[in-house]
Amino acid sequence: MDKKIYLSILLVWSIHHYGQIVLNSPPAANTEVSDPQSIRLLPGFSFNSANGGFRAYLGTSTTGNNPYTPISVNYSTSIANTENYIYTREYLVPTTTSDGSLQQIQNVQFFDGLGRPKQSVSIKSTPSGKDLVTHIPYDGFGRQADNWLPVPMTSQNGNIQGGVENSANTYYQSNGINDSYPYSHKNLENSPLDRLLGQTNPGTDWQGKPVVYGYDANAAGEVKKYITTTIWESGATKSNVSTTGNYAAGQLYKNSVKDEDGNESIEFKNGKGQTILVRKILNPTENVDTYYIYNEYDQLAFVIPPKASVTSISSTLLDNLCYQYRYDGKNRLVEKKLPGKGWVQMVYNKKDQIILSRDANLKNGIPNYIDNEAWIFTKYDPFGRVVYTGISRDAASRQSIQNQVDNLPVNNSYETRGGSLTLSGMTIEYSNTSYPTALSKLLSVNYYDTYPQGSPVIPAQVQGQNVLSQDSQNSPISTKSLATASYVKNIEDDSWTKSYTWYDTRGRAVGAHSINHLGGYTKTESSLKFSGNPDHTYTYHKRSANDPEVSIKETFEYDHQERVVRQWHQVNGGTQELLAENLYNDLGQLQTKNVGNTSASPLQSVKYAYNIRGWLTKINDPVNLVNKLFAYELKYNNPNSQYSGTAKYNGNISQVSWTSQTDAVLRNYSYQYDPLNRLKEGRFWDAMNLDRGEYYEQLTYDLNGNIKTLLRRGKQLPGYTAPEVMDDLEYFYGNSEQSNILSYLKEKGTGNALSGYPLASGITGTAIGYDLNGNMTTQPDKGISITYNYLNLPKQVTALQGNTTYTYRADGVKVRKILGSKTTDYLGGFQYENNVLKFIPTAEGYYNFENNKYIYNYTDHLGNVRLSYMGGSSGTEIIEENNYYPFGLKHEGYNQLAGNPAYQYKYQGQELQETGWYSFKWRNYMPDVGRFFNIDPLSEKYEDYTPYQFSSNQPVHGREIEGLENANDLNKKQDARLRAVSDKKVQNYAAEAKKNFSNVFNHTFSIKPKLGALGGDVGFTLGPLKGHLGGAVAKVEGSVSVKKPSANIKAEGLAVEGSLGLKKAKVEGSAAAISLEGEATIKDGKPAFNGSAEGGKVEGKITSGDISLDLSDFKIGGEIKIFKAVHVGVEINAGEAIQGAVNTAGMVGTFVQNYIQEKINDVKDKIKNK
Helix, strand or coil, X not given: CCCCEECCCCCCCCCCCCCEEEECCCCCCCEEEEECCEEEECCCCCCCHHHCCEEEEECCCCCCCCCCCCCCCCCCCCCCCCCEEEEEEEECCCCCCCCCCCCEEEEEEEECCCCCEEEEEEECXXXXXXXXXXXXXXXXXXXXXXXXXXXXECCCCCCCCCCHHHHHHXXXXXXXXXXXXXXXXXXECCCCCCCEEEEECCCHHHCCCCEEEEEEECCXXXXXXXXXXXXXXXXXXXXXXXXXXXXXXXXXXXEEEECCCCCEEEEEECCCCCEEEEEEEEECCEEEEEEEEECCCCCEEEEECHHHHCCCCCHHHHHHHCEEEEXXXXXXEEEEECCCCCEEEEEECCCXXXXXXXXXXXXHCECCCECCCEEEEEEECCCCCEEEEEEEECCCCHHHHHHHHHCCCHHHCCCCEEEEEEECCEEEEECCCCCCCCEEEEEEEEEECCCCCCCCCCCCEECCEEECCCXXXXXXXXXXCCEEEEEEEEXXXXXXXXXXXXXXXXXXXXXXXXXXXXXXXXXXXXXXXXXXXXXXXXXXXXXXXXXCCEEEEEEEEECCCCCEEEEEEEECCCCXXXXXXXXXXXXXXXXXXXXXXXXXXXXXXXXEEECCCCCEEEECCCCCCCCCCEEEEEECCCCCHHHCCCCCCCCCCCEEEEEECCCCCCEEEEEEECCCCCEEEEEEECCCCCCCCCCCEEEEECCCCCEEEEEEECCCCCCCCCCCEEEEEEEEECCCCCCCCEEEEEECCCCCCCCCCCCCCCCECCCCEECCCCCEEEEHHXXXXXXXXXXXXXXXXEECCEEEEEEEECCXXXXXXXXXXXXXXXXXXXXXXXXXXXXXXXXXEEEECCCCEEEEEEECCCCXXXXXXXXECCEEEEEEECCECCCCCECCCCCCCCCCCCCCECHHHCEECCCCCEECCCCEEECCCCEECCCCCCHHHCCCCCCCECHHHCCCCCCEECCCEEHHHHHCXXXXXXXXXXXXXXXXXXXXXXXXXXXXXXXXXXXXXXCCCCCCEEEEEECCEXXXXXXXXXXXXXXXXXXXXXXXXXXXXHCEEEEECCCCEEEECCEECCCCEEEEEEECCEEEEEECCCCCECCCEEEECCEEEECCCCXXXXXXXXXXXXXXXXXXXXXXXXXXXXXXXXXXHHHHHHHHHHHHHHHHHHHHHC
């Protein structure tokens, strides 16, 4: 057959609203490219039809605005019986028989004669219907030293593929990547331990930049030795700490790792496996040390952060800089103190559930809210599910209360349904018999199994789907075990938000009905596919009972593997708008996103590019903008030397370039980092390549990461020879610098009070005030004073801009802000000003109800809103542009447009307040100072950092998650590589993980309507479990039992990572002794595992509660690591049921605990024998 090339070339160019594709190298065979307006063929482009087909065409979608039709795929397989393999099939449409013609996801893994996996094939899974193949080779010792990247190949209908290495080399040398190293390589120790000595990552440039691992013992004088003296006081341990010189040589294990840029971290552990010291090398003469100190009972008693590790220990130092912990006789944590914050106390019932907790502010009382000696109480039902929470007062000491609770019978540890309690304007259907019974306020109420009285009428159907009955007596399936309703009170008044969830007969959430505190409602309904993904979501909303209803419809279209390819949006029955059309490459990466208007004529066609590491490198092309509205480029290892960039190989960004149609000027930032990856400098360059020092930021830090100095410059004004020096600040901290609390600032240079921080040159600022929880209460330099609620969120702010009052729900959601004569209501994404609906967020921006326009946002890799635009009569119209200093202050002096005054979501997608703060959910950030003004609630996860740090001082590539932690730390935590396993640690961590898993609903539960990333979905919170049901794929964190899941599970504390589905599951992990990797099935309530082994298999049976795990066919090989902190994350497809019939984690916890222990003992024996 003759093979033809179809090319459509634009002859007339119109600057309207589209961009173009530039081809300057040979394209891959059997591919196609498209662009709405133009395709340019430049020198270097060539294609020989003998190599296959290539198609280029103008326009964005061959299907126009017609419904998307997935490619036609024949799913039939004919796998030869000459190979060992495991084949899995997951149907995406309902069926009762095996049918190769139906839409499905297919995978096959091939094994060699030793039972080792040698090739993995995802059959016809790419957007073009190719196989995605991963080659798995072994070295001469049978070790998997090379990890190859997947490569798309013409499908062989499930059969093993040949020539995978050559195909991978060819693929990654084309397709815009142009790299000849599509694999990583491990340098393994030639010993029975097979320890990892180094690893080079994929990519030519990384071959000389390995990650290097070291194993040694400590030298004399290298590590301080702390000892504790522990006494029993007030029903808890109380330890005093002192130093006794240093550890002698060879007393500690010393594990080190150097990243690709040579930044080194070292961890020292004792013979018990306890981490004694984590050391990061700042420079040849200075270390950043975090010490972990254990009492005589092997309990963690103190954490000494870097700033405290270089000075002598005192009680004042401990209170200001260190973490302190106290335990009761049952090894339960009952008191703790974070740096700069008062003591936190906890009381437990006989089931070891926390029933009371309080911090220093609650103990001392919160003015105009609650008197002193207040506690947050939590009450449970007989199944351990949280049923209601609130505030009580008890003047007795923690010890006295604990003794009182210990003397109560076990049946006084829970509440039962059917009682009646009226408090805080709410009557609830629960008893009040467990401690405490003297209650001051209710905060939240959760219902399970059946719906409470006064609920809305339960619909018979939701979007054609039968709704699950609550009648467990007369129906074989019902809502029994499911969460049905949640009530959450406003903190500042007795108004409530009541939320109800409707389920289909598969137990999936298909509807939600939320009645807000103003008397209005938000109803969300989802039409779910067989897989659980939504076809449509419908949202109906009223602000109050007397307001008109607003309706939102969203439609989702998918490819043959159910990747979202189109998302449509419709308001009040109007014209359907294309929010996004997603086009993917054969690796599944988003390659093009057509945004706005219609599929045939989008407002923008956004192009994405990646390097061989999968890191985003471009959104459009800033040096070839043509008619794109905005473009930017990220450089890591390949900076432009013209802009003084330094190559970075560990994921740090060395340069950012951007431009927009506002003025078409190319702008750049070059960045410098210290060995702790903290940003030292952001240097700005303009289009003339002049380093005039404009928009420059330079910082220095103390050992804890507190900013010590900040130099910031603005624009060079006409007639001046240098840019404005906005700030030249010096930071001073309390307790003679032995604290993280910022005491005051000084403008030490030529800074001015007109921009940046408001201090004139040479002026020392006034002392900043704080409360007992470490919250900033006064900032006299800005004329600000703040009072807080019990969640440490500002409720009253007095400032020069006016006085602001905030109202929050008990789950931390902000529902109202009043500033002067303007009242802003936040109702699940619907945002009002003075009772007028202003906008709702969408997946690509927001819908403006004032002019009935869709507004689209260009956002960068951090979620910063960079440019906003909308469709107009003559094309697109840019309405706002924002560019930022590295730490978030907005550039002034160019590209200033009016924007939308009602829409103030900018830096990292957060709302800018009138005070200049950015309001994250749990904390508020000051970009002019570069730090939060509240302590991080998760600071114990990052003990080596100040609890006030913003994004770990990595604002260029770290995104803050709700003001809690840096997403970059979640994804790339170098210290995690160093965590080791020991006998006692493994037992403790596995047991803790199992315990956490088994307490399914052990925290506050609430269901709230929310317009999230996809808009119009249903958000929910199950204490630590968080997610969206109904309208989106959700992320859930916490402990969960699942009966019929379709989920991806990550459990760091259990060293389990993989996907867990109704018909199959893959379980993977990594740790010092072993690794488990294989296929798992949950069928008829019983899990069974089948996998590959390296050096033997485990036989026998392990029982955990009602779960029986037969391991006779389960083989394990590799490496497993147990991390210090137990964290469980679950990603659940929209609408999948959360049920308690199969306690997966209990089974895995027991298995991990016992199996790892056996392997650890084997390794220890080998070490002893050696």
